[in-house]
Amino acid sequence: MGQLRLHPDRALPAGDDMRAVARRIYQATRELPLLCMHGHVDAAVFARDQRFSDPAHLLVVPDHYVTRMLVSQGVPLADLGVPRVDGGTVETDPREIWRRFCANWHLFRGTPSRYWLEHEIVEILKIDVAPGPDTADLLYDLIEARLAEPAFRPRALLDVFNIELISTTDPATSTLTDHARLHADGLGARVVPTFRPDALTHVNSAGWLRRVRQLQELSGVDTADYRGFVAALRRRREAFADAGARATDHGHLTATAGPLPDGEAERVYAAARRGDTSDADAAAFAGHMLFEMARMSCDDGLVMQIHPGVLRDHDPAIHRAFGSDRGFDIPVAAEFTRALRPLLNAFGHDPRFRLVLFTVDETAYSRELAPLAGAYPCVRLGAPWWFLDSPDGMRRFRELVTETAGFYNTSGFVDDTRAFLSIPARHDLARRVDAGYLARLVVEHRLAEDEAVETAIDLAYRLPQRAYAPWAAGRTPASATNR
Incomplete structure (x- = not known):
């Protein structure tokens, strides 16, 4: 039977001097505590606080990192229990899904x-059995036995994970119903x-038009024209800020963010309501709305994230x-x-504005992102994201951006995942990689060790705390009284 053990020096440098x-x-x-400011765990997980269903639906089915690797080797998504849009037949036996995963470990x-x-498996589930066809x-x-323990509910794990x-x-x-429940239960600031x-x-x-009608209903603002649409978005941002939001999140195909003349924005919006929008007009409107979101961030203090x-x-x-x-999003x-x-x-010099930039294109790190962050006061570089939040990806990030942007024009480490149980692992890996990078600077006599320690603490905790700190015009989020 395969035994799973984690080496205490995993992901640290190989050389003895630098490793020490x-x-x-x-x-x-x-x-140090974890600050998870770019997360995608469903709020319902914490609001409902139900036990995790089974090992397969915890660690395999919802994790597109896992399923895409298996699909790339010929395992159909249906055989991994991923639900079909039309409700068609897929594997429903979680044990069989788990066996397929272990057979391909x-x-x-x-x-x-x-x-x-x-x-x-080792640190969180406290199990030392390695996955494999025989185990x-x-x-x-x-794992099933561990999931049945009351101490393994999502809210309890917030404390376990620190x-x-x-x-x-x-x-x-979003109606923000789950967040209202969390607020009522004293977790609204967490x-x-x-x-x-x-x-x-x-x-x-x-x-799109159906969602615009939802926007009107939730905001109470008529969205029949472009001005009403923008006003409704402002109203929703206010609702999010009142619920404790620190940031906005924008996953556009490009980073293009330029304003359209009011008449042009109104024309595109009206055409969209008629279902008559060209791809070029839609792209221009998306870039225009990024610009408008930046303007709104100056007013309400929500940090703007673009990836x-x-x-x-x-x-x-x-x-x-x-x-x-489902694993088919390609950079x-x-x-x-x-x-x-x-x-x-x-807005780049407006003290009210903060912009955190992420990328999955490493070629932009040293050529564009580090110089931008090293010049504009509003810009911070987000942590390596998606395909780059890996040991070597994190190392390359430090090597490519630090000389131009320094450490303090980054957001520190913020994880990007839907997989709740992987959050401590991601933060631990980032802290190990940063320790290794800083150790090299110490051994090369480019940084004193006490400075390296202080920088590591900043990267792990203080920088994300500062990057996402609310300031908005004296507004204190409604949930802040729960802190």
Whole structure:
């Protein structure tokens, strides 16, 4: 039977001298609280606080990092229990799904998914059995027993994981009912929403007009014309801020953010309501709305997060059958310098504005993002995101941005995941990688060790705390009294 053990020096530098320094730096950060400001865990998970259903639906079915690897090796999504849009037949036996996953455990060698899963199994579930075809049933039973424990409910795990603050990402049309429940239960300052308006600002997206009607209903503002649409979005942002939101989140294909003349914005909006919008007009309107969202951030204090450069639903057949977020979102080259120039010229020096930029295009780190963050006071670089939140991806990020932007023009580490149990693993990995990078600076006599320790603590805790600190015109979120 395979035994799973985690080496205490995993992901630290290989050389003895540098590893010794890295150990000391890491020890200064390993117990710090977690700030999870770019999260995607569903608020309902915490509001309902129900036990996790089974190992397969906890660790396999919802994790597109896991399922995409298995699909790439010929395992159909249906065989992994991923539900079909039309309600068609898929595997419903969680034990069988788990067996398929364990039989293919070798596929994850060298991937961050393996790092996170091993951490979850050993550190969180307290199990030392390695996945494999011969251990699948035993491991399933051991995890099932752990999930049945009352101490393994989502709210209890907030304490176990030492999560000080976690954000969820919620559409602009969310009723925020789950957050209201969390507020009533005294967790409103610990689990906060994030405003995501993409489905409304992309006027050619399926179901757009239906969502605009929802926006009108929730905001109480008539959205028949463009001005009403903008006013309704402002009203929803206010509702999110009152519910404790710190930020907005924008996942556009490009970072283009330039204003349209009012008449042109009104024309495109009216055409969209008639169902008569060209792709070019829709793209221009999306960029215009990014600019307007920046303007609104100056007014309400919500930090603006942009993460462009992903072509969503690359396989239309998979999208039709299984919907979005199934592992077929593929990065494309991203351009920031010209794309963001109108926005930064307008708001880049406004002390009320904070912009956190993420990318999955590493070529933009040293060429564009670090120089932008090293010049404009409003810009912070978000942590390596999606395909780059890996040991080597995090190292490359530090190497490519630090010399131009320094450490303090970044947001520190903020995780980006729907997989709740992987959050401690992701933060732990980032702290180890940063310890290794800082140790190299110490060994090369480019930084004193006490400075390296202070910087590591800043990256792990103080920088995300500052990057997402609310300021808005004296407004104190309604949930702040629960802190």
